[in-house]
Amino acid sequence: MSQPSSKLSKTTYIAPRPGYESRAELLSFELKLPVLAFDQTKDIIEGLALVVDDLGLSLLQLGKKAPGPVRCDFLGGATQHRRLYGGGKGQDIAKAVGLHHKGFKPQILDMTAGLGRDSFVLASLGASLVMLERNPIVFALLEDGLTRAREGVLNQSCEDDVADLSSVLSRISSVGIDACTYLNQLEEQHSSDEKYPDVIYLDPMFPVREKSSKVKKEMQLFHQLVGTDEDGSELLSLALEKVKYRVVVKRSAHAPFLAEQKPGYSLKGKSTRFDIYPIQKLPG
Numbered sequence: 438m439s440q441p442s443s444k445l446s447k448t449t450y451i452a453p454r455p456g457y458e459s460r461a462e463l464l465s466f467e468l469k470l471p472v473l474a475f476d477q478t479k480d481i482i483e484g485l486a487l488v489v490d491d492l493g494l495s496l497l498q499l500g501k502k503a504p505g506p507v508r509c510d511f512l513g514g515a516t517q518h519r520r521l522y523g524g525g526k527g528q529d530i531a532k533a534v535g536l537h538h539k540g541f542k543p544q545i546l547d548m549t550a551g552l553g554r555d556s557f558v559l560a561s562l563g564a565s566l567v568m569l570e571r572n573p574i575v576f577a578l579l580e581d582g583l584t585r586a587r588e589g590v591l592n593q594s595c596e597d598d599v600a601d602l603s604s605v606l607s608r609i610s611s612v613g614i615d616a617c618t619y620l621n622q623l624e625e626q627h628s629s630d631e632k633y634p635d636v637i638y639l640d641p642m643f644p645v646r647e648k649s650s651k652v653k654k655e656m657q658l659f660h661q662l663v664g665t666d667e668d669g670s671e672l673l674s675l676a677l678e679k680v681k682y683r684v685v686v687k688r689s690a691h692a693p694f695l696a697e698q699k700p701g702y703s704l705k706g707k708s709t710r711f712d713i714y715p716i717q718k719l720p721g
């Protein structure tokens with residue numbers, strides 16, 4: 438998931454629980470958002486709150502009947518289950534980026550990282566990831582999740598799992614920047630394509646077509662916060678110029694091709710489709 442601009446919602450607050458006011462003030466300065474005590478958020482009928490508490494950062498939709506908070510969590514819940522039991526290199530996402538190809542451990546640029554779940558899965562399968570996220574609030578959630586994951590690894594009881602998680606996290610880096618800016622800077626710094634990523638992964642956010650009751654709370658929050666990606670076509674065009682082997686675009690199963698550009702081939706599941714745009718054959 439990604440963000441169309443760096444503009445922040447006028448109704449987004451930093452909401453610390455008692456004891457976390459200092460961190461809230463720092464975030465307020467960095468994100469240029471007002472601070473509102475957590476207890477006061479119950480009086481707000483709409484908007485979002487970036488909650489600061491003992492579990493780190495979470496994004497909360499305000500108002501009656503709003504869904505619960507969303508946070509970036511790499512060590513538990515669905516992310517951990519997917520890492521341990523998600524199907525390994527037989528997953529469509531792994532095949533899409535070429536991880537099923539013997540000996541290929543790609544350098545992948547995730548242009549639209551969101552909360553980093555897909556990147557974490559790919560890193561757990563041996564790839565190295567640079568995650569780009571241009572929305573400051575989402576990037577704050579992502580960085581918080583990575584920090585807590587690295588700290589949490591030290592508290593794991595299973596030594597084998599600690600070594601595995603440490604290795605996975607060592608293959609992940611994140612940058613709070615617009616993807617087009619990042620790729621153009623990459624070209625300025627290097628005269629050849631030697632430093633271009635092996636694979637570019639793109640998961641643009643588009644308008645939700647389903648009824649709101651069927652949309653996951655995370656998607657509801659992200660749409661309220663960042664809207665949709667209006668520059669998906671531009672991102673795909675630039676990605677195709679700045680990649681070594683292939684560009685992978687994640688779409689809903691029945692969505693049209695991004696920018697109406699037909700891929701070389703697709704991998705289609707029940708709800709998700711990966712469109713693959715090959716540039717050249719994978720090495721080996």
